[in-house]
Amino acid sequence: MSLKTKVLTAAAFAALLASTAVQAVTYTVGTGATYRPFEYEAPNKEIVGFDIDLMKAIAKAQGFDVEFVNTTWSTIFPALNNGDRDIIMSGITITDKRKEAVDFSEPYFLAHQLILTSSNLQIKSLKDLEGKLIAVVNASAGDVAASNAFGKASTNIRRFDNTPLALEELANGGVDAMIGDVGVLQWYMKQNPDKKFNQCRDPEFQEQYFGIGVRKGNTQVLNDVNAGLKKVIESGAYNEVYRKWFGSVRMLRSFRPSRSDRPLTQSLKQRAAEDYPAAHRLQG
Numbered sequence: 001m002s003l004k005t006k007v008l009t010a011a012a013f014a015a016l017l018a019s020t021a022v023q024a025v026t027y028t029v030g031t032g033a034t035y036r037p038f039e040y041e042a043p044n045k046e047i048v049g050f051d052i053d054l055m056k057a058i059a060k061a062q063g064f065d066v067e068f069v070n071t072t073w074s075t076i077f078p079a080l081n082n083g084d085r086d087i088i089m090s091g092i093t094i095t096d097k098r099k100e101a102v103d104f105s106e107p108y109f110l111a112h113q114l115i116l117t118s119s120n121l122q123i124k125s126l127k128d129l130e131g132k133l134i135a136v137v138n139a140s141a142g143d144v145a146a147s148n149a150f151g152k153a154s155t156n157i158r159r160f161d162n163t164p165l166a167l168e169e170l171a172n173g174g175v176d177a178m179i180g181d182v183g184v185l186q187w188y189m190k191q192n193p194d195k196k197f198n199q200c201r202d203p204e205f206q207e208q209y210f211g212i213g214v215r216k217g218n219t220q221v222l223n224d225v226n227a228g229l230k231k232v233i234e235s236g237a238y239n240e241v242y243r244k245w246f247g248s249v250r251m252l253r254s255f256r257p258s259r260s261d262r263p264l265t266q267s268l269k270q271r272a273a274e275d276y277p278a279a280h281r282l283q284g
Contacts, residue, residue: 025064027221029055030071030085034162037187037245038091050245051089054108057237062228073162077101080213086221087214091181093141094211104211105225113145113205114182119196121176126202132176133158135166141208142179171195
């Protein structure tokens, strides 16, 4: 082989290595775009929201690309497990039952359930809804709370495919109350000040954690997500995304370190403690 050929071969090999090095893997992310402010469709049909911005930040920090696909809540777990999605991120509460089917990232959001009631109904706890019509999203944490309180087969529990439909039913007077995630319902109240709903947090409602789901045993994707999440928390990028979507004091107060023994990254605890001093956190 001539010197010229050797040089050309080495140059071609170097170019191949360079192109391979910069070619990032792309993960398909399933997200249900009916869950404001976490994910929803903008007027131009682009999917936007807190989860979307956070996942983009995670991907940038870890060096992979993402493609978001609008996926209904009823199909999001099957889409992940049959390989149509690499990741699911849709305000998904980490539960023991769900951990049997998917692997979750470290928690990225603290939440709890909230009850909205019609303006003429004042309650102090979930038990006060005995005999009332309650809207929930099917198979959601709110559904679990209502089912535990009144029985899964209760005819007073009205199940809907997504949050907008459940809220519409409450606004139209078709139900007396709705149970859902605090971030979603308080965002709705903020965006719709004409809706004079009452709010109640049952003393028994525990803090919950949102996680990013991957297929069981897919350690490569899980490690990428966790590494990226750790980086955005430590760099302060997480705080920037959080403030963009939940910038009001009211929203920030609902986001504080938990006293429960469920897993939460120490970095996230520290960031929450720094941003939301104890005197300004939600009690309960």
